[in-house]
Amino acid sequence: MAEAISVVKDGDVVMIGGFGSSGIPLELIEALRRHGPKDLTIISNNAGVAEEGIASLLRDGMVRKVVCSFPRSRGSVWLQRRFREGSIEFELVPQGTLGERIRAAGAGLAAFYTPTAYGTRLAEGKETRLFNGRGYVMETALHADVALIRGEKGDAWGNLTYNTAGRNFNPSMAMAARITIAEVKQIVEVGDLDPESVVTPGIFVDTVVLQEGLINATA
Amino acid sequence: MQRLDTEGMARRVAQDIPDGAYVNLGIGMPTQVANYVSGDRHVIYHSENGILGVGPAPAPGEENPDLINAGKQFVTLLPGGCYFDNADSFAMMRGGHLDIAVLGAFQVSSTGDLASWATNDLSEPPAVGGAMDLAVGARRLYVLMKHCTRDGEPKILTECEYPLTGKGVVDRIYTDLAVLEVTPRGLQVLELVAGNTLAEVQAVTGTRLLPPPA
Numbered sequence: 001m002a003e004a005i006s007v008v009k010d011g012d013v014v015m016i017g018g019f020g021s022s023g024i025p026l027e028l029i030e031a032l033r034r035h036g037p038k039d040l041t042i043i044s045n046n047a048g049v050a051e052e053g054i055a056s057l058l059r060d061g062m063v064r065k066v067v068c069s070f071p072r073s074r075g076s077v078w079l080q081r082r083f084r085e086g087s088i089e090f091e092l093v094p095q096g097t098l099g100e101r102i103r104a105a106g107a108g109l110a111a112f113y114t115p116t117a118y119g120t121r122l123a124e125g126k127e128t129r130l131f132n133g134r135g136y137v138m139e140t141a142l143h144a145d146v147a148l149i150r151g152e153k154g155d156a157w158g159n160l161t162y163n164t165a166g167r168n169f170n171p172s173m174a175m176a177a178r179i180t181i182a183e184v185k186q187i188v189e190v191g192d193l194d195p196e197s198v199v200t201p202g203i204f205v206d207t208v209v210l211q212e213g214l215i216n217a218t219a
Numbered sequence: 220m221q222r223l224d225t226e227g228m229a230r231r232v233a234q235d236i237p238d239g240a241y242v243n244l245g246i247g248m249p250t251q252v253a254n255y256v257s258g259d260r261h262v263i264y265h266s267e268n269g270i271l272g273v274g275p276a277p278a279p280g281e282e283n284p285d286l287i288n289a290g291k292q293f294v295t296l297l298p299g300g301c302y303f304d305n306a307d308s309f310a311m312m313r314g315g316h317l318d319i320a321v322l323g324a325f326q327v328s329s330t331g332d333l334a335s336w337a338t339n340d341l342s343e344p345p346a347v348g349g350a351m352d353l354a355v356g357a358r359r360l361y362v363l364m365k366h367c368t369r370d371g372e373p374k375i376l377t378e379c380e381y382p383l384t385g386k387g388v389v390d391r392i393y394t395d396l397a398v399l400e401v402t403p404r405g406l407q408v409l410e411l412v413a414g415n416t417l418a419e420v421q422a423v424t425g426t427r428l429l430p431p432p433a
Contacts, residue, residue: 019268019305020291021284045305047344072346073291083344092345095267096309096352103306115355116313119386121337122347164302165269166285171304199304 001214004181004207005031008146011064012037015102015173016044016054017149020073023166025150025183027214029053032062032148039064043102043144045095045169047071047079058082067142069095094122099172101142106175106204111140147177151200151208154184155191158205159198167199174204181207220423221414222395230255232321232363232393236262243267243312243353245322246290249363252321263300265317267349269308272300289349309349312356320357322350324364324389326379329426331389331401333362334381347384354385366394366423373425375399375406396420405429 005028008014014032018024033056040063047068048055057063058078066088071079082088093101094116104112113136117123127138149170151160160182162170174180182205223231225248233255236242243265244250253273256262264273266288273288274295282293296302311317326334333354336347354360367373375392391409392399397420398409407429411420421428 020287022268022287023285070346070348071344079344084342090344092347094347094351095305095349096313096356099305099309114313116352118355120351120383122351162302164283164286164296165266167302167304168268169305172306 001027001031001183001209001212002035004028004209005035007179007181008032008035008037008040010037011039012145013041013043013143015144015147015169015177016042017147017168017170017173018053019045019165019168023150023162023168023170024053025148026053027211028148028150028181028183028209029057030214033057033060036060036062038062041065041067043067043098043142045069045098046073047076049073049075050077055079058088063088065089065091067091067093067098069093069098092122097139098142099169101139102169102176103172105141105143106172109141111138113138142176144173144177145179147173147180149174149180149182151182151184153186153188153193154182154205154208155188155193155202156208157190158182158200158202158208159193160184160200160202160205160208161193161197162199171200174200179207180205181209183209183211185211220396220419221412223412224395225251226255228363228393228395231398232361233257235361236260236319238262240318241265241271241316243317243320243357245320245350245353247323249321249323250288250290252363265308265311266294267308267312267353269303269305270294270296270300271303272297274300309352312349312352315356315358317353317357319359319361320353321361321363322353324362324374325381326374326376327362327364327389327392328379329375329377329401329406331387332379333360333384333389334379335384337382339381350384354388359390360388362389362392364392364394366396366420371423373423376425396423399428402429407432
């Protein structure tokens with residue numbers, strides 16, 4: 001895991017999968033924290049709680065910018081502290097727009113028009129356009145240097161399955177980064193995954209690492 | 220004035236959730252609506268993190284850490300339910316596939332503008348989650364909220380004072396005092412909680428109300 005994470009450099013844009021407490025690559029985040037690059041841009045739905053996950057990166061001063069949709073989960077103290085002291089940049093993106101910007105990057109699209117946020121503060125300064133009389137906001141693709149994601153099972157080709165709602169942002173982030181590293185609970189032989197159950201095709205994944213009990217990660 | 224309690228408000232919305240509907244319930248009070256939908260109605264609940272067919276909380280010890288709802292509470296999956304990723308989940312919203320969304324709000328305007336994600340306090344990082352996507356995407360958007368703030372200030376206004384979640388997106392408002400429909404002519408009272416008069420409810424509303432249909 002330490003070797004896999006060593007590709008992350010100072011100043012990198014890092015996507016981190018997960019929603020709330022679900023589907024977060026907690027061990028990869030811990031490995032990243034120990035690796036210790038600076039000036040990271042973190043793209044994720046939330047911003048960690050207590051001392052866990054992304055919160056630990058904010059605490060250790062590794063983060064220059066956070067892009068997320070919901071940083072205010074109960075106990076997100078480190079994001080609030082860094083925000084108040086003005087030591088990080090913060091970009092708020094509606095959740096569906098965040099996901100679609102990530103998906104667009106992975107799908108080779110430069111931008112798209114969404115009705116979400118039209119007429120609100122989050123559309124200020126952005127190009128807008130009417131289609132069939134309805135207002136839309138232009139949003140651009142969101143790329144990353146590295147994506148850290150979590151699957152359930154993976155094989156050496158990078159094919160991944162997920163556990164229940166743990167997939168959330170993981171499949172689209174896998175597509176949107178130059179390098180994608182997946183943390184899984186189980187590594188199986190190539191050919192053992194039911195092709196019908198593969199959610200993320202291996203073409204989007206560079207490295208699959210087995211959870212090794214770096215922290216008391218989710219069961 | 221007669222005021223419904225939280226349960227009474229959730230029960231009132233639940234009456235209007237029809238059989239077969241695909242429904243998204245916002246975090247907080249709206250989540251409670253599911254507890255009061257009549258058991259003979261088959262309603263399919265959507266959770267923005269990628270679930271259709273959300274079921275009740277699991278028995279203690281049966282929790283799956285990955286299986287949570289938008290409010291980060293442990294849930295279960297009902298038979299026939301399924302999982303999908305964020306992109307599909309928000310395509311369901313924006314694409315107009317959800318029949319009803321029920322959201323809380325800080326303020327609603329007479330033209331159906333919704334303010335539910337930020338106040339004018341700039342000392343805290345703002346959070347929006349999926350509210351803006353739901354607001355533009357659900358076919359019918361119901362707001363469930365107290366009629367007034369804790370300090371007794373009206374939350375239903377001619378223009379919202381707080382930043383908007385969406386413009387002209389609300390269809391109906393359920394409060395502890397009344398049910399109101401957003402119409403091209405203005406806010407129409409559909410019903411008053413028993414014992415309340417239009418004049419009483421008007422007095423705690425920040426915009427003109429149209430009387431209930433005769």
